[in-house]
Amino acid sequence: MKFCSVCGHEVSLSIPPGDNRERFVCGSCNTVHYQNPRNVVGTVPVWDDKVLLCRRAIEPRYGYWTLPAGFMEMDETTSEGASRETLEEAGARVEIQSLFSLLNVPHVHQVHIFYLARLLDIDVDPGEESLEVKLFEEHEIPWDEIAxxxxxxxxxxxxxxxxxxxxxxxxxxxxxxxxxx
Structure with missing residues (x-):
């Protein structure tokens, strides 16, 4: 970060009073710019004994398989974001069930949150970020091609x-x- 998003002046790294970490601080308006991890939200969409996966049409990991997931948006809950991402990436309508996994990924400043989800039907269609979507039984999962x-x-x-x-x-x-x- 080079400039303050509040007043446009240059920022510098310093430890603000009462804090214990370096932050970008504006010397002009004294705004402290916090940078926090981003939430990636998604689902484990299930139909009978099969799990729905998407083959990525974007980088990173173009062509590799993933669960439908993406960055949480403002003004939505984690479960709403997971449902939205599943619809956007796989064209799949789901019933969100329980929170299933929460995995910290500190080296990329992310937290990945997955919900168990029941597919409401198998009328699925890859969205813009997916090359294809497919239901897999456990023995069919392309483990070497997971994104x-x-x-x-x-x-x-x-x-x-x-x-x-x-x-x-x-x-x-x-x-x-x-x-x-």
């Missing part, structure tokens, strides 16, 4: 919970891997 570590981890949680007959909330941290660059 992001959080998606792979969430799918592993889902299939383990399904096998155990008990779905629970999963949390954790995903750290930089060689594949992430």
């Amino acid at each position: 992001f570590p959080t998606v792979g981890q969430t799918l592993r949680f889902y299939f383990a919970d399904r096998a155990a007959g008990n779905f629970t909330l999963h949390t954790g941290d995903i750290f930089r891997s060689l594949r992430d660059g």
Whole structure:
């Protein structure tokens, strides 16, 4: 950040009074510009024993498979965002069920939040950000073509919970891997 979004003057990094971290601070109007992680919200859309995945039509990870998810927008809840992203990316209408996974991804300043979701029908259609959408049984999942570590981890949680007959909330941290660059 170079300029204050309030008054347009240059900002500098400093620790504001009463804080313990460096922040961008405007020396002219004294506005402190906080930078916080972004929420990525999505679903694990299920139909019978199958999970709906999207093949990405955008970077990063063009052509790789993912759960429908994207950045949360202002004025929406996490579940509303997850439902919206599922409709936008997969053309899929879902009934949001329980919060399923919350994974911190500190190296990209994100938190990934996935809900279990029941597909209301299988009339799906890839949106602009998807090349195709497809329902997969567990043994059909293209594990080597999964776009992001959080998606792979969430799918592993889902299939383990399904096998155990008990779905629970999963949390954790995903750290930089060689594949992430």
